[in-house]
Amino acid sequence: MDIHDDLSEFLTTRRARLTLADVELPDFGGRRRVPGLRREEVALLAGMSAEYYKRLERGNATGVSEAVVDGVSRALRLDDAEHAHFTDLVRAANVGAHPQRRRATRTHQLTAGMRQTIEAMSTVPVFIQNGRLDFIGANRLGRALFSEMLDAAIAPANAARFVFLDPRAQTFYQDWPSNTRQIVAILRAEAGRSPYDRRLSDLVGELSTRSELFRRLWGAHDVKEHRTGLKSIHHPIVGDLTLTYQSMDLASDRDLQMLAFSAEPGSESHDRLQILANCAETNDAEMRRDALERDAPQPSADPGFRI
Numbered sequence: 001m002d003i004h005d006d007l008s009e010f011l012t013t014r015r016a017r018l019t020l021a022d023v024e025l026p027d028f029g030g031r032r033r034v035p036g037l038r039r040e041e042v043a044l045l046a047g048m049s050a051e052y053y054k055r056l057e058r059g060n061a062t063g064v065s066e067a068v069v070d071g072v073s074r075a076l077r078l079d080d081a082e083h084a085h086f087t088d089l090v091r092a093a094n095v096g097a098h099p100q101r102r103r104a105t106r107t108h109q110l111t112a113g114m115r116q117t118i119e120a121m122s123t124v125p126v127f128i129q130n131g132r133l134d135f136i137g138a139n140r141l142g143r144a145l146f147s148e149m150l151d152a153a154i155a156p157a158n159a160a161r162f163v164f165l166d167p168r169a170q171t172f173y174q175d176w177p178s179n180t181r182q183i184v185a186i187l188r189a190e191a192g193r194s195p196y197d198r199r200l201s202d203l204v205g206e207l208s209t210r211s212e213l214f215r216r217l218w219g220a221h222d223v224k225e226h227r228t229g230l231k232s233i234h235h236p237i238v239g240d241l242t243l244t245y246q247s248m249d250l251a252s253d254r255d256l257q258m259l260a261f262s263a264e265p266g267s268e269s270h271d272r273l274q275i276l277a278n279c280a281e282t283n284d285a286e287m288r289r290d291a292l293e294r295d296a297p298q299p300s301a302d303p304g305f306r307i
Contacts, residue, residue, distance in 0.1 A: 025041060161203070
C-alpha cells in the first residue's frame with residue numbers, strides 16, 4: 001500500500017461520484033471527459049486555487065491544514081467516516097516523509113482482567129478484534145457463535161480472510177454481499193490509520209491476489225463506521241439467528257474493538273442463542289472432564305499382588 005496513491009485515489013473516487021446538480025453548480029453544457037466533477041470545480045467549492053487542489057489530489061499533502069481538509073470534505077460531500085479517513089490519509093502522508101514517526105506494528109493480548117470480564121458476560125456473545133480484524137479473544141458464547149471462523153488454518157483467525165476465502169462464510173452470513181462490503185470498508189479505514197502496518201499490508205495483498213471480489217471492492221475506496229447494526233447468520237448447530245451488535249473501543253487498548261451481540265427478548269433468535277449457550281457450557285464441561293481424566297495419575301501395577 002502506498003499512502004500517496006491511496007490519498008490520490010480516494011479523492012478521485014469521491015469526486016467522480018458527484019454531479020453538478022449534487023453540488024448546485026450550473027451546467028453550461030459541453031462534453032465532460034471525466035465522470036463527476038472536474039478538479040477545478042472541487043477547488044472552487046473548497047475555496048482554494050485549482051493548482052493547490054491538483055497537488056493534493058496527486059497525493060502531495062505537505063502543509064495541508066485542518067481548514068483545507070474541512071474545505072475539501074465539504075466540497076466532496078464527505079460523511080463523518082470519510083472525513084475521518086481523509087484526515088488520516090493526510091496525516092499519514094505527512095508522516096511518510098518522516099520515517100522515524102511511523103508506528104510499529106503492534107501485537108495485542110487481552111489482560112487477565114479483561115478475559116475475566118468478558119467471560120462473566122455469559123448471556124451474550126462477546127468477540128474482540130483489532131483493526132485488521134484479527135481474532136484477539138472471545139467469551140464462551142462468542143467462541144461458540146463464531147466457531148467456524150475460529151476453526152482457521154492460519155492463526156490468528158481473521159474475519160476478512162473468513163469472509164472472502166472460506167466458502168462456509170456464504171452460508172454463515174445470510175447477507176454475505178453486504179458483509180463483504182462492510183469488511184472492506186473497515187479495512188480501508190484501518191489502512192488510513194495504520195498505513196505502515198506490515199501485517200495489514202500482507203493481508204490486503206493476500207486477499208487481493210486470491211479474491212477478485214475483494215480486489216474490486218478495495219479499489220472503490222469506500223469507508224464506513226460500523227458501530228451498531230444487525231447480523232443475520234445461519235449457525236451450523238442452532239440455525240438462523242438475527243442479532244443486534246454493538247462495537248466499542250476498549251479503554252485499556254484503543255486499537256481493540258469489543259463486539260457484543262444480543263437477540264430481542266422473547267424472539268426465536270433469543271431462544272436459539274440460549275440453546276447455543278447451553279451447548280457451549282456442556283461442551284466446555286466435557287472438555288474439562290476429559291482433561292482431568294487424561295492428566296490423572298494412573299495406578300501402577302504391583303507385581304507382588306495376587307488374587
